[in-house]
Structures are given as C-alpha cells and as structure tokens.
Amino acid sequence: MWIPEGIVLLAAIIILLTGLRLKNAKLLAGLARFSLLLTMLATILIKTYSWKHHLDTLISELWFMDHIAFVMKLTIEITAWFVLGLGVHYTQHEDIGSGEYYALTLFAVLGMLIVASAAHFMVLFVGLELFSLAIYALVASQCHISIGIEAAIKYFVTGALASGLLLYGISLIYGATGQLAFVPLMQDLGVIANGHSLLISFGVICILVGVAFKLGVAPFHMWVPDIYEGAPLSVMLWIATTAKIAAFAILVRLLWNVLAPLGSIWQPLVQFLALLSILVGNTAAIAQSNFQRMLAYSSIAHMGYLLLAVQLNTESAWSVALFYMLSYVIGTLTAVAVILLLQHKHAHIKQINDLCGLHQRHPWLAFILLLAMFSLAGVPPLLGFMAKWQIVQMLIEQQQIGYAITAMLLTIVGAYYYLRIIKVIYFDDLQPLDPAKPNIYPPALLAVQPTASIMAALCGGSLLFLGIFPAQLLQFCLQVF
Amino acid sequence: MIGLSHYLSVSAIIFSISILGLMINHRNLITLLMCIELMLLAVSTNFIAFARYLHQPAGEVFVFLILAVAAAESAIGLAILVLWFRQHHSVDVEQLNRLKG
C-alpha cells in the first residue's frame, strides 16, 4: 500500500547521500526522474490490484486508497517528472542542481503523496509540512541571490501563518466533535450540520483561510507574485504546478471529505474568494511587465475560476474543478517550459519585452508559447477553453447566472494580457540585448535540449489535442468523485 | 475553578498576539520566527485542553507532532535567516523590499 511513498523516500535518501560525493547534476536528475517513473508504475499497479480484489478504500481510518488519491498521486508524479525534466539544464546552468536540490524535490513529492492519501488530520498535517518545508528550502537554493532569499523569507512566513491558521481551525473542530479521522468526523458533522456551534463555524473559517493562503487566492495572495519572481525559474515552475495540485488535494480532502455537510458555512465564503481572485488576478496582471509576475497573477485568477466550481459542492462540480486544475497545470507547464528553454547565458528572460520577435528566431517555440497563452486565456479550441466552458455551463445549470456572466466578462479582461504576449512574440521586432553587441538577442536557446524540447512540444500538443477531444478526460474526471 | 474555557481564552489571546505580531512587526526577523512559534504553541494549548476535556489521548499525540514540526520549521526559518544575514549583515524586515507586491 505504501510502495509509491517508499520508493520516493528511498530515492530521496540515496540521492541525498550520493550527492555528497557525486557532483554530476545530470546523473542525479536522471536518478530522481527514474524513481518518479517507478513510483508512477507502482501507483498504477497498486490501484489496479486493489480494484480487482475490491480492497477497502480506507486503511485503519488513516489512509485513503480511493479514486481521488489515485488521480492526485498520478498527476503529482507526472507533473513532478515533467518539472524535473524541463529544469535539468537550467539547474545545471544556475549551479543549483546539487544532491540536496533533488533530494528536497523528492521529499516534497513524498509530502504531496501523503497529503493526497490523508484520511486523518495528523497525516494531512505531516504531509503538508513535509512538502511546504522542502519548498521553502528550494526557493532559497540560489543562496547568493538576494531576491531569492527574500522570496524564501516571505514564503516561509506566509506558509507558517497558513499552517498555523489551519491547525487552529482543526483544533476547534476537534474540540467540538472529538474526532480527528475524516470518515467518522464527516458522519458526526452530518448529524449536527443544522445545529452547529460557534466553535465549529469559527473552525471552518480558520481552515478555509489556511487553505486559501496555500492555494494563493485573493485576498490572501500577496505572497504569490513575489515568490514567483524571486524563486529560481525551475522552482517557480514547481510552485506553480505540482504544489498547486497538492494544495488542491488538501482542498478536496478538507472540503469534500470532511466539511461537505457544513457547506452552508463555507460556500458563501468560497464564492467571495473566487470572485475576488478572478477580479484581482485578471486586473493586476495587465499592469505587469515581468513575465513571472504576470504568470503569478494569472495563477491567482485561475484559482478563482477553480473555486467558482468548488463552491457548488456537488460531485460533478468537483469533477469539473479537477478538470480545470489539469488544464491550468498543463497550460502553465507549457508556458514556463518555453521560457526555461530560452534562458540565455548572458541574459535571463525576465521581462515580457525580452520575448520580442521570438517568432523570427524560434518559430516552433513561439508557436508552443502561443498555444499555452491561448489555452490559459480560454480561446477555443484549446483545453483551457473547454475547462472554462464546463465551469460556466455548471454555473448556469445551478441557476448562478450572475456568477457565470461575471466570470465570462472578467475572462475577456484577462484575455488582454495573454494576447499582449502573443503580440510581442509575433509582431514586435527583435531588440538586441546590448547596443554594443548587436548580434546577441535575448530569446536564445540555453543549449540544444532535445528531451526538454520534446517535453515542451508534448505539453503544447496535449493542450491542442485535449481541447479538441476533451470527452475522454472529462469522463475520467467525472468518475473520480 | 479553571475550566476549559479559560484555557481556550488563553490560547485564543496568545494566537491573536502572534498573528498581530506577524502583521505589524516591522523590525526584526527573529521576532517573526518567535511569533510563528507562539502561534503553534497556542494551537498546542488548545489541543491539550480539548484532549483533557474529552479524555482522549489523540489530541496529546497531535501536540507531539506539532512540536516536532515546529522544530523543523524554526530550523528552516533560522537557516534562511542566516543566508539573509550573510548578505545584508542585519535582520531588518525593512530591507525586504526588493520584490514589490
């Protein structure tokens, strides 16, 4: 039952100890990615085995083995594999690809896998802290760069505040019911759902605020842009994709597996958070000139759309939220993959204007970035459009037409800043980096990276393919909940 | 007689103090770390009080986990702080202004 987690733990330890002597970053990265492949395999095998033999989906009230856990784990492992693969050259180039870097990455994966299966508040808390602590350290891995450390401090303080609030909420719920395991707790909450005490509603609010911090949802979003800008690009990709899936897993476990009977308390709050983050994310992103900050605000807006589905609190709404999460993750992965490929040794791509005329030098990369931007903006026929369309459809079905219209209008506002990047790539002229050296242009390849290029193309292609044929993926998501 | 509500009030007060400290502290990074520890201790007090009240050991076990995690968290916090100190030779919060939100 614990084979995937065991493999990750073992690989992390091996990499940590061999990294002391071995300085070959490529080999360490290969080891980490190989272990992730093994983990994927083990996850799938265990799932099919327990499905065939009708094993229990709950192990001693501590550990879920249900569909949600399976899907979350598999998504986390696949994105982690992509993130590591895309970042190999970058980490080597920035000289952060030591044994510690990969060991911490794997420890973070371990924490995320634990969170995805948690059926008890203690398990959830330990998993959450395991992956958060590892990511704090990863953000600070460029220890000579000032903004990296600053980002790490900010992430650390807000992360600690979030887990403190979460814990306080958990303690209040524990006091009111005397339960820490999810399944009996949910039964108890179902009984007292109508006559709940002040203690429980306050606990629910604390938990919600804690998770909102972790997800990076307005008005608890202040840290997101700073961390996206300050962290090394490969770590930023990590925070933007894998950590977001883990935060979504926490959201699912807490709101769907525990607090679902108390929907009357948290649904209005989640509606508020959702609308505010769509508004803040989409409007603030317009003003950004830094690519990473723009992506940060875009992620805030996307989390808002996600919560708009979550607040409906029905099985199909959670499935749509999962579908939306997948579309967001693939879109962000594609966008950052292109930027990672383009890091030149004389200049990092930081500003949006550094991408000027990318089309003239690397038409394929420009096209992949175009796909990512269109998908994130929600332009048909890409995956992002299908995801947004599902949410709007769901809202209209549930008679929340006001929310549906607001979401669509703000999507049009948001499309502006994605389209601006496409304009810069396709219609602006190349600008030399330095007037003295007229033949060095910013959008240049770091090195020829066949595997990473194939991975980026794969991500971009899947955006297009799944956008045109979304039925299978959607069906899959609907079966999870 | 000191009852459950007293413990809860104390921990609520400590928790509020720590959150206020995190929000309005504009001097020292070490103070931020102390506020975080204080927050976790307030939560631990809550758990212990509830565990005694409900006659359950589960809450007390949770406190052990919280303590261990708090130690790991402060270790990471101190490590990041040391990195910051090596660059700036101070622990001022004021200097955290390179990244504008």
Place this chain on the structure above:
Amino acid sequence: MLLKEYLPIVVFIALGIGFGLVPLLAGFLIAPSRPNKAKESPYECGFEAIETGRAPFDLRFYLVAILFILFDLETAFLFPWAVSLRKISSLGFFSMLFFLGLLLIGFLYEWCKGALEWE
C-alpha cells in the same frame, strides 16, 4: 475551599516578585548617585571604547542551534514510546526503529557535510 489550595502558590508568587523587586528598588532609592565623565564612559581596559558592546553573534552558533533543535525535539518521541513499549506490540517497536534510522541518515548527512566542525 478550592481557593485555599491555591494560596501557597499565590504566596510563592508574591514572595518571588518581592525578592526580585525589593533589592532593585532599594538600590535605586538608597544608593548615592553622583555621575561624572569617567563613570559614564564604557570601560575597556583603560582605552576608549572601540566598538559597541552589541556585536552580533557568530553565525556558527546559529548553525549549531539549528542542528540542536532538530535532534533534540525528535528525541521527544522516544519518551511516550518507551513508556508504552509493552502495549504497542512489535509494530510499534519497529516503526520507532525505522524513525531512528531516518534520523541516523540525517545525522550522517550533516556529519559528512561538515556541519559539525567548528572551524
């Protein structure tokens, strides 16, 4: 009835505060106060003060403190384990051994990394 049981504690607290405050106050009130320039200046072996007395700690102290906190609190798990060893069967015994093994790996790592060397 109940308040009576707390009386000794109150007395102790009052006595403790009293013992702390009275000498301080006495010194402040009774002692003669005739400041002059030599008395006000910080004493440093007869020289003028070279730098402030509030020099920051050596960073190595922090490093040791970090390592100490970690291993100190992880061993806190040993106490409840040792007390309830008879009740928790071999699974409980071996899971603690597993935990200690993980700690050992952390220790090996910091040892090899040279974090325990003072120089």
